[in-house]
Structures are given as structure tokens and as C-alpha cells.
Amino acid sequence: MTAPVPTAGAPRTAAAPETLLASEDMPPQSQITREIRDLHAATDAREAAGEPVPATLRDFAPYRSSILRHPTKNPRLVDPETIELLSPAFGQRDVARIESDLTLQHRGEPQGERITVEGRLLDSWGRPIANELVEVWQANAAGRYIHQRDQHPAPLDPHFTGAGRTVTDDQGRWKFTTIKPGPYPWKNHVNAWRPAHIHFSIFGSGFTQRIVTQMYFPGDPLFALDPIYNSIHRQRDRDALIATYDHDLTVPEFSMGYRWDIVVDGPDATWFEQDGEH
């Protein structure tokens, strides 16, 4: 397919974003599930043949919005330069402690199942990463986002916004108190539902390690049906985004506890070499 080039001097204006949310073909779930299965098999074969394949497939047509929003060329492998090996500095001055409790942002208690989610931010060698920013956002217990473009006819909760943030402590630990989000319907295909998830945005010790991902809940029946979750082609990588229910983190008569560790890639060995020069 040859993509049309925007004409200089006559820029195309964008459609209002809410009109972009529905896919053009609206296929049935059975077709999406088949496409996912076929792409996973094809990707496994490429990998078995020795081709390096990223954990998340950007070219993943079952996620219809990705069709025009993935690069056709592979990213170029580069040696990171100094700026890319460091991260913006964050600290407690950037985030108030209360911002990690999503149930305290309004006058009343939000509806739903109160949970805590906690874990550690680690590098590839399992070393904790301290003082980095973790941002989260999510739907409410009914599966509705507070975002004005969310038209899902489930109730908004006047006591729940669904956004929070924290900075990791000296052991790389972070913790949020929130409400378990509900599954969320979207218009990728007919009867499309996202498994319940919390969006996470994470800074590592280097900008190369920056990651935005989603955390899921164990036992969700929607996993096999969801093209976004399945844009990660290896089962073990998908499993790694599912939190573990941990009864030791459950607070009697108050909240259910989940644990989830986030691992950022690297740091690259170059980080040490360049660090030594200063």
C-alpha cells in the first residue's frame, strides 16, 4: 500500500479523535482471535529462524489502530549517547505522598473493590532502581474512564478520578492504593472488551529504559481475546504483565493485595564505561 503524502501548503486536518476510535471493518471476535493466533504462529517461526523480534509487535493488525501507526522499517540499532544513558531526575518534590492513593482524591469513598498494588522497579540484573517516577491511570470499577472521550455508558464515580503517581524508594519499591478497574468495551471489533488493567508509565535510570505498559489481574477470561495484550507475542512476556494476588498484602477488612515487579531493560554496559569517564 502506498501512503499518500500530505501536500505542502494544504495540510490535511485531523478528524476529531473520538471519530477515530471505531475500526473501519468492525470484524467479529472470531476473526480477531484467528488473526492473533496466526500472527503469533508466524512470529514464533520468524524467531525460531533466528530473526530478532521485539517483545511487543508494533505491526499488529488485530489491533486495528496500529495499521497506520507502526513504522514499516525496523528501528536502527544505535549506541546510546550520554543524554540517553541518564534519566530526568525525580524526587519527592515532584510528587506528594498522597498522590499514590487513588481512593483519597475526593470527599467520599469510591465504589468498588479496594486494592493495593505494589512491587519493585528493577533492572535486568535484578537491581532496584530508586527515585524514579511511576505514573498510573485506569478506569473505575464499572470500566469507565473519566476521560471526556470515553462514551462507555457505565456510570462515572464522583469519588474516583483514576490517576496517581509515586516515586520509587531507595529499594526501588512503589505502592498504590486504588480500586480494581472493570473490563472496558472498545470499538476495535464487535463485542471487543479490554481485560481489566492499570496503565503504568515508568522512568528507568536511563532514558533508553523508559517504558509505558499495562498491568493485568490474574485469571481474566478476556486475555486470549484482546489484541492489545496479545501484541506481546511470547506467552512468558504476557504472563509477566499479570500481577500476583498476595494474601500477605491483603489488609484484613480493608483491601485485597496484589504484587507486580517491573523490569526495565539494561542498563547497557556502555552506561558504566561512560560513567567512568566523568
Place this chain on the structure above:
Amino acid sequence: MAATPPPAWGPRTLEPSAGQTVGPFFAFGLDYAKKHEVAFPHSPGAIVLGGTVYDGAGAPVPDAVVEIWGADSDGTIPRARGSRRRDDHTFTGFGRAFTDDDGRWELWTRNPGAARGKAPFFAALLFARGLPDKLHTRIYLPEDTEALAADRLLASLEPEERDTLIATRLADGGLRHDIRIQGDRETVFITF
């Protein structure tokens, strides 16, 4: 990337967590006051860096996030905290912008200085609804043609690819830099 870790580190023990799209509703999660004010607007040395994000059909992408991280004008890498709670004078080097309904993003920042004679650039990240994982790229300043010619990444590219990484200087001192996710003049993205 290709570099081998020092033997003393031993093998990597953990697989990195896989990335996922920011989805359509990132705005209320990633928003904060003055997120695009890396430098205080109109302060000495402050410039506007901005552009449009396009998809593979040449249509503007109205739900993308662009993040930049860059050195200060003297080439030093900011270590000051406060990117998320601006004090209106500290330069922290990091900023974030959401595209508007016309796909346009912009930030106030400073021209990054050169590090050890290298071509100065902003490290940049792109996220969007429909983009399953982050994309890294660079935004080079156009002026130092000698340093640009010596840059290893740029030297490895075809001329039309190279052009996608170099910003255009505007008459008011600002920089324009469009990002094309797909198609003709597709921006060069990088991995490490």
C-alpha cells in the same frame, strides 16, 4: 545494545517487562501543569520546539505524546529535580507534550549544547493510541553541519532518512520537527 556487559555483572537474570500502548485515555494520567515548559517561556534562550505527528495515510495523529530529554545550552546534562512540578526557573531537561486535534505538539525548551564536540540533539520518545510500544528517536539541531556529518547514526542513513532526524530552524529561533510514524519520509526510529 551490541556492547557486552562486563563479565563481573554475570548474566542478565530478568527479562524486561514488555511495553503496551498508552491507549486513548492517557491524558488524565500523564497530564500535569507546565509539562511542556522545559524552559520557562520567553526566558533568555527559551525556544519553541514543535511539529506535527502524521500516520501512514498522512493524517495528523491527534492522540500522541511526545517527550523530549535534552542537555542544557552549555552541554551539561540536567540533574535538577522538578520536571513534574516546575518552579519556573530550574531547567530540568525533560518535557512532555500531547498532540492537539491537528496532530501538533510543542514545547518550550533550550537549544541543547554539544557534548564533547558531538552533534547536539534532543532524545525524543513517541507514544500514541494505536502504537503498541514506545518509539525512540532523536531531534538534531541543524546548524553544526560538520558535527552532523561526523555523527555515527546520521552517517549510516540515506540522505532522505537523515533529513527526518534534523529539525528546521525557524525565523523566530524556534525549531520545527514533524514526526511521520509510517510511509513516505517515515521518521527514523532507533533502538539501543
